[in-house]
Amino acid sequence: MKKAYILPTGDEIQNGIVLDLDAPELMGQILRQYPQAEVTRLCPLKDVEDVIFQKITEVAEGAPDLIVLIGGSGGGHRFSPTLGKDFTHTALARYLDEYASHEIYGKNGHMWTKLVCGKKGSTTFINVPGPFVEAQAAIKAFLTAYEKQATPDEISLAMAEAVFALYPVGAAKEVK
Numbered sequence: 001m002k003k004a005y006i007l008p009t010g011d012e013i014q015n016g017i018v019l020d021l022d023a024p025e026l027m028g029q030i031l032r033q034y035p036q037a038e039v040t041r042l043c044p045l046k047d048v049e050d051v052i053f054q055k056i057t058e059v060a061e062g063a064p065d066l067i068v069l070i071g072g073s074g075g076g077h078r079f080s081p082t083l084g085k086d087f088t089h090t091a092l093a094r095y096l097d098e099y100a101s102h103e104i105y106g107k108n109g110h111m112w113t114k115l116v117c118g119k120k121g122s123t124t125f126i127n128v129p130g131p132f133v134e135a136q137a138a139i140k141a142f143l144t145a146y147e148k149q150a151t152p153d154e155i156s157l158a159m160a161e162a163v164f165a166l167y168p169v170g171a172a173k174e175v176k
Contacts, residue, residue: 001033001066001146002036002037002038002065003037003040003062003064003065003066004034004038004040004066004068005039005066005067006023006026006039006040006042006070007044007052007055007056007059007069007070008041008044009044009045009046009052010071010072011046011047013071013130021132022070022136023041024041025132025139026070026136029143033147042055042059047071047087048087049087049091052072052087052091053094056091056095060121063123066125066126067125067126068125069092069125069126069127069128070127071086071128071130072086073086073088073115073130088127089101089115089116092116092118092125092127095120095125096116098152099117099119099152100117100152100155101114101156102114102156103115103160115138115156116156117142117153117156117159118152119152124155126142126156129163133166134166137159137163138162140162141155141158141162142155142158142159145158145159
């Protein structure tokens with residue numbers, strides 16, 4: 001891996017209400033495995049599907065090896081209008097021709113999480129959940145699977161299983 005971009009999403013990150021601890025952690029993990037890589041954190045984006053779609057389209061033009069979107073993997077607003085809006089997975093689904101995804105259903109604050117892995121050209125795209133320990137587990141699982149040249153389906157499943165393993169017994173129902 002030579003070039004990677006980290007793209008935090010979320011109104012709370014962009015507005016400075018929540019400190020972005022995920023991006024430095026993900027950057028560090030990538031650099032530990034690929035010390036020669038150039039890893040760039042981009043400015044956080046609002047949780048707006050078209051904004052996220054435009055940014056990944058723009059960033060992908062440089063043909064990096066990896067683009068990681070942080071946050072926006074849930075779907076709370078699809079269940080209740082009082083919950084946050086999350087669009088990284090839908091923006092990726094719109095952008096990528098082929099991708100794999102796995103979903104986690106649970107009760108721990110994530111009613112539903114969808115983790116995506118796909119490729120377009122030579123670039124691999126993934127999204128990771130926003131909670132720090134979940135982002136940390138997902139990127140670690142990604143890097144292990146990526147190193148083994150796993151398929152997007154295998155990578156997405158490995159990330160979902162790593163996040164699922166963090167949930168207390170009974171808090172998460174299944175990985176699909």
